[in-house]
Amino acid sequence: MTLKTVPVVEKIMDANDQVAAENRKLLDEAGVFGLNIMASPGSGKTSVILQTIQRLAPKLQIGVIEGDTAPVTIDADKVMAAGMPAVQINTGGSCHLDAPMLSRGLGALDLKDLDLLIVENVGNLICPAGFALGTHANVVIASIPEGDDKPYKYPNIYRGLDVIIINKIDLMPYIDFNMDYFRKGIEILNPGLTTFALSCKTGEGIEEWANWLLEKVEDHKK
Numbered sequence: 111m112t113l114k115t116v117p118v119v120e121k122i123m124d125a126n127d128q129v130a131a132e133n134r135k136l137l138d139e140a141g142v143f144g145l146n147i148m149a150s151p152g153s154g155k156t157s158v159i160l161q162t163i164q165r166l167a168p169k170l171q172i173g174v175i176e177g178d179t180a181p182v183t184i185d186a187d188k189v190m191a192a193g194m195p196a197v198q199i200n201t202g203g204s205c206h207l208d209a210p211m212l213s214r215g216l217g218a219l220d221l222k223d224l225d226l227l228i229v230e231n232v233g234n235l236i237c238p239a240g241f242a243l244g245t246h247a248n249v250v251i252a253s254i255p256e257g258d259d260k261p262y263k264y265p266n267i268y269r270g271l272d273v274i275i276i277n278k279i280d281l282m283p284y285i286d287f288n289m290d291y292f293r294k295g296i297e298i299l300n301p302g303l304t305t306f307a308l309s310c311k312t313g314e315g316i317e318e319w320a321n322w323l324l325e326k327v328e329d330h331k332k
C-alpha cells in the first residue's frame with residue numbers, strides 16, 4: 111500500500127511545480143515581482159498588505175490575490191477599498207493555495223499594468239510550505255501573540271523563506287515573548303534570514319520593510 115501511495119504524491123507535486131514554472135514565466139514576461147505571504151490566521155497578513163499598499167502606492171501598481179477557504183471577500187474588499195485590484199480565490203476548504211489556483215488568479219488580473227503581485231496564502235503554518243506558486247519570494251509573518259516557540263514547532267515553513275516579518279511588536283509589553291529565543295529558532299533553520307520587526311498598529315518598522323520590498327521590485331525590472 112505504502113509503495114503505491116508514494117509515486118502518486120510525487121506526481122502531484124511534479125504537476126504543481128510545472129504550473130509554478132509557468133506562473134513564474136507569466137510574471138517575468140509582464141515584469142511583475144511576485145510575493146507569497148504565509149502565516150497563521152490573524153497574524154496580520156492583510157494588515158501588512160494594506161500598510162505596504164499605503165507606503166508603496168505612489169510608486170508601484172500592486173495587485174493582490176487573496177486565498178481563502180470560504181467564499182468571503184472580506185480581505186479582497188479591503189484591498190480594493192485601498193485602491194488596488196484584488197482577486198479572491200476560494201480554495202473550497204483546502205488549507206493552502208497551489209500553483210494551478212494561482213494560475214487562475216493571474217488570469218483574472220491585468221498583469222501588464224502591475225509592478226508587484228502580493229499573494230495572501232491561506233492562514234496556517236503547515237500546508238502552504240509544501241506548494242510552490244511561482245512567486246519570486248516567500249515571506250512568513252509571525253506575530254507576538256502567537257508565541258516565541260513557533261519556529262521550533264513548525265520548522266518546515268521557515269526553511270524556504272527569503273524574509274520574515276515579526277508583526278505586532280506594539281504588544282511586546284503585554285505578552286511573554288522572548289525575542290532572542292524566537293530569533294535563535296529562525297537562525298537554526300534559516301541562517302542570516304532578512305528580518306523585519308514591525309507594527310501595523312503604530313507603523314513602527316513599516317518603512318524599512320517597504321523599502322526592502324521596493325528594492326526587490328526595482329531589481330526585478332532590470
Ligand SMILES: Nc1nc2c(ncn2[C@@H]2O[C@H](COP(=O)(O)OP(=O)(O)O)[C@@H](O)[C@H]2O)c(=O)[nH]1
Pocket residue numbers: 149150151152153154155156157158233277278279280281308309310311312
Ligand atoms: N496590536 C496589533 N494588532 C494588529 C497588528 N497587525 C494586525 N493587527 C490586528 O490583528 C487582527 C488580524 O489582522 P489581519 O491583518 O486580518 O490578519 P490575517 O488574518 O493574517 O490577514 C486584526 O484585528 C488586526 O487589526 C499590529 O501590528 N498590532
Ligand SMILES: [Mg+2]
Pocket residue numbers: 155156157185230
Ligand atoms: Mg487576511
